[in-house]
Structures are given as structure tokens and as C-alpha cells.
Amino acid sequence: MENLDNYDLPLFPISSAAKLLNISVHTLRMYEKEGLIIPFKKESNHRLYSKADVDRLKCIRRAINESKISIAGIKTIYSLIPCWEITKCSGEDRNNCLAFKAHSQPCWTFKHENNPCSKKNCRSCDVYNQYAECTKIKELITSFI
Amino acid sequence: MENLDNYDLPLFPISSAAKLLNISVHTLRMYEKEGLIIPFKKESNHRLYSKADVDRLKCIRRAINESKISIAGIKTIYSLIPCWEITKCSGEDRNNCLAFKAHSQPCWTFKHENNPCSKKNCRSCDVYNQYAECTKIKELITSFI
DNA sequence: AAAAGTTGATATTTATAAATATCAATTTCT
DNA sequence: AGAAATTGATATTTATAAATATCAACTTTT
Numbered sequence: 001m002e003n004l005d006n007y008d009l010p011l012f013p014i015s016s017a018a019k020l021l022n023i024s025v026h027t028l029r030m031y032e033k034e035g036l037i038i039p040f041k042k043e044s045n046h047r048l049y050s051k052a053d054v055d056r057l058k059c060i061r062r063a064i065n066e067s068k069i070s071i072a073g074i075k076t077i078y079s080l081i082p083c084w085e086i087t088k089c090s091g092e093d094r095n096n097c098l099a100f101k102a103h104s105q106p107c108w109t110f111k112h113e114n115n116p117c118s119k120k121n122c123r124s125c126d127v128y129n130q131y132a133e134c135t136k137i138k139e140l141i142t143s144f145i
Numbered sequence: 146m147e148n149l150d151n152y153d154l155p156l157f158p159i160s161s162a163a164k165l166l167n168i169s170v171h172t173l174r175m176y177e178k179e180g181l182i183i184p185f186k187k188e189s190n191h192r193l194y195s196k197a198d199v200d201r202l203k204c205i206r207r208a209i210n211e212s213k214i215s216i217a218g219i220k221t222i223y224s225l226i227p228c229w230e231i232t233k234c235s236g237e238d239r240n241n242c243l244a245f246k247a248h249s250q251p252c253w254t255f256k257h258e259n260n261p262c263s264k265k266n267c268r269s270c271d272v273y274n275q276y277a278e279c280t281k282i283k284e285l286i287t288s289f290i
Numbered sequence: 291a292a293a294a295g296t297t298g299a300t301a302t303t304t305a306t307a308a309a310t311a312t313c314a315a316t317t318t319c320t
Numbered sequence: 321a322g323a324a325a326t327t328g329a330t331a332t333t334t335a336t337a338a339a340t341a342t343c344a345a346c347t348t349t350t
Contacts, residue, residue, distance in 0.1 A: 013319090015324070024310055025325095044318055046325055067249065068337075070307065073218025080225055080283055082290055103283050104212065138225055138248050145227055145289045158349095160294070169340055174297095189348055191295055213307075215337065 010040035010048035017049040021057055028057075034071050035078075035109035036060050038123045056132040078106035081137055083127040085144050087116045155185035155193035162194040166202055173202075179216050180223075180254035181205050183268045201277040223251035226282055228272040230289050232261045 017039075018025045031037050032047075037057060040048040049057075063069045069077070079102050084094050093115040094100045099107035108122035122128050131137050162184075163170045176182050177192075182202060185193040194202075208214045214222070224247050229239050238260040239245045244252030253267035267273050276282050 013325075026311080027309055029327095030309080042318090044325080045327090046318070064308080067221070068215055068217040069221055070213055070215040070218055070337090072213040072307090073215055073221065076212070076214055076218065077222060077225070080222070080286060082286060085290055141225060141227060141286055141290075145230060145286075158295075170295095171341080172339055175339080187348090189295080190297090191348070209338080215307090217337090 007051045009050055010042075011051065012049040012054070014039075014047045014049070017047075017054060017057070020054050021061065023061070031057065031060065031071075035075060035106050036071065038108065038128065040123070052129075059132050072104070075106060076104050077137060078131075079103050080141070081107070081127055081131050082141065082144050083107040086127050087120075087125070089116055152196050154195055155187075156196065157194040157199070159184075159192045159194070162192075162199060162202070165199050166206065168206070176202065176205065176216075180220060180251050181216070183253065183273065185268070197274075204277050217249070220251060221249050222282060223276075224248050225286070226252070226272055226276050227286065227289050228252040231272050232265075232270070234261055 012020065014025050014028055018028055021028075028037075028047075032039060037053060037060070039053060040050070042048060060074065063074055064071065079099075083089070084097070084100055089097065089100070097110075097112070097115055099105075099110045099112070099117075102110070106128075107117075108125065108128045112118045112120075117125070131140055157165065159170050159173055163173055166173075173182075173184075173192075177184060182198060182205070184198060185195070187193060205219065208219055209216065224244075228234070229242070229245055234242065234245070242255075242257070242260055244250075244255045244257070244262075247255070251273075252262075253270065253273045257263045257265075262270070276285055
């Protein structure tokens with residue numbers, strides 16, 4: 001996490017982000033379809049990526065290429081983030097929440113209705129933002145227990 | 146988990162276990178080397194597997210073949226089990242524990258010295274036993290928070 | 291004694307996830 | 321106007337994890 005005030009601003013179109021990461025545009029769209037990344041979308045539907053997004057994607061690439069964790073594995077690990085604690089979900093909200101029960105999809109890949117998340121944008125949610133790094137997830141779990 | 150009183154007994158030599166699982170003997174040894182399974186060992190060093198072991202291995206095979214989670218991914222997920230809660234590890238014990246800090250290896254792949262685990266056999270530990278199924282790990286985390 | 295187990299290499303095969311490359315029809319950016 | 325973006329297919333390539341198959345030298349089981 002760099003200390004830059006434009007760290008979270010939508011700066012890069014998909015082609016620039018792909019160049020920064022040295023991967024193809026298609027791969028970026030694939031990561032999005034899998035729920036690993038949520039880029040900004042202009043009204044025109046064009047994607048824009050922040051520096052934070054690029055860092056998140058670098059982290060994902062390390063997990064895939066160095067740690068040898070498959071995309072399905074990363075999704076499963078993301079699904080273990082105790083989102084209900086971060087969002088202060090009530091007991092009733094949890095029981096009605098597909099994300100709470102999920103164990104192969106991150107919470108932010110679900111549609112949230114009639115719960116604290118319905119008003120939020122997952123892109124700017126702490127659940128999505130603070131734990132891109134798999135290594136931080138254990139610390140997170142530890143901190144909540 | 147079948148309701149059989151011989152469920153946890155060392156019954157099958159490696160060749161029989163391999164046949165039951167329809168995989169090769171070498172693959173079973175590989176899973177052991179990766180820390181996914183801890184079979185019984187006779188004094189002669191020969192492996193023996195229980196029905197519980199076979200069920201655990203079936204679960205691991207489903208994660209690999211159906212859920213498409215890589216072995217490295219499974220190990221990472223296992224490392225997220227809050228062992229320190231299950232074993233009632235003290236704060237000081239945690240800080241001295243490699244397993245507590247690990248995020249790519251299950252706790253039972255470490256040597257435990259001078260902590261509550263040093264007296265235990267991981268094979269018969271709840272951390273190892275009760276959460277072979279990845280889907281149960283989220284429930285476990287939830288239960289502790 | 292023969293069969294089956296052990297460790298520890300190394301080498302090869304197989305299966306498939308991950309990534310790339312296309313296409314087309316359309317829209318937006320500069 | 322031309323470049324670059326969009327969605328949504330389909331097809332192919334590439335990289336490598338997972339699994340198998342070998343060795344050899346030795347020990348244990350039956």
C-alpha cells in the first residue's frame with residue numbers, strides 16, 4: 001500500500017492496467033468475472049483501475065504464480081473473510097445472507113438485498129478492500145476471535 | 146462420518162487404501178508429504194489407514210477434482226483453522242509458535258515444542274480431525290468469533 | 291520364499307487451469 | 321475519423337499441477 005493520495009482514484013483504462021501487470025486484457029476481464037477484482041465502471045461501462053486495484057492484482061498474481069493457489073482456491077479463501085463482523089451484520093441478517101453461507105465465492109460476488117450491504121458498494125467496502133492479500137486474512141480472523 | 150466403532154482404527158495398508166480411493170500408492174505418499182494426511186505408522190514404519198482417513202482423503206480428492214482447489218490452496222485453507230483456540234494456546238505460546246504465524250502450511254506440519262501441542266499427537270488432535278472438510282472451516286471460524 | 295512394505299531419487303505422462311487469440315457487432319473516447 | 325473500449329461467444333495455446341511409473345537397496349509381513 002503506497003502512500004499516495006491518488007491511490008484509490010480511477011486512473012487506468014483496461015489496456016493500461018494490462019500493460020502495468022504484463023498480462024492480457026482478456027485475463028483482466030476473466031479475473032473480474034471470477035470475482036477477484038471489481039474495477040470502477042464509467043457511465044459508459046468502460047472499466048477503470050486505480051493503483052490500489054493494480055496492487056491488488058499483483059497480489060492475486062503472486063498467489064497464482066508463486067504460491068500456486070488456483071483461482072478457485074483464492075475464491076474459497078476470500079469466502080472465509082468474516083464479513084458479517086466487519087459489516088456488523090445482525091444475526092437475522094446473517095441467516096438470510098447467501099454470502100454468509102457461501103464457501104466458494106467471496107461475499108462481494110453476491111447480490112445483497114435487505115441487509116446492511118444493500119446500501120453499500122462492495123468496491124469501497126472494507127471486506128473487499130483490506131484483505132486482498134491472503135496472508136492478511138489469517139491476521140484478520142485472529143483479530144476477531 | 147459413519148457411525149462405526151472401528152471408524153478410527155488402523156485397518157488398511159497403503160495398497161488397500163489406494164484401491165479404496167482408486168489412486169496410486171505414490172499419490173497417497175505425496176499427500177502425506179504435503180501434510181494433507183497423517184496415517185498411522187506401525188513400529189516397523191509401515192503406514193496404516195483408518196476408515197476416517199479414507200473419508201478424509203475422499204474429501205481432499207473432491208476439493209482437488211471437483212472444487213478445483215490446488216494442493217497449495219488446500220494447505221493454505223487448513224492454515225486458517227484457529228488451532229490456538231481449539232488447543233487453548235496461551236498468548237505467550239502463540240507468539241512462540243510457527244504454526245500460529247503460518248499461512249501456507251497446516252499447523253500439524255510443524256514441530257511443536259514447549260507449547261500445549263508438544264504433548265499431543267496431531268493425528269488425534271481436533272484441529273486435524275474435525276476440519277478435513279474445507280466447507281466446515283467457515284462454520285468453525287464463525288463459531289469462534 | 292514371495293509379496294508387500296519402506297525411503298529417496300528421477301523421469302514421464304496426463305489432465306487441465308490459466309492465458310491468449312480470435313471472431314462479430316456495437317459504443318465511446320480523444 | 322480512428323483508436324480503444326464494450327459484451328459474448330468460441331477456439332487454441334501454454335504452462336504446470338497432479339498423478340503415474342520407474343529405479344535401487346532394504347525391511348517387514350504372511
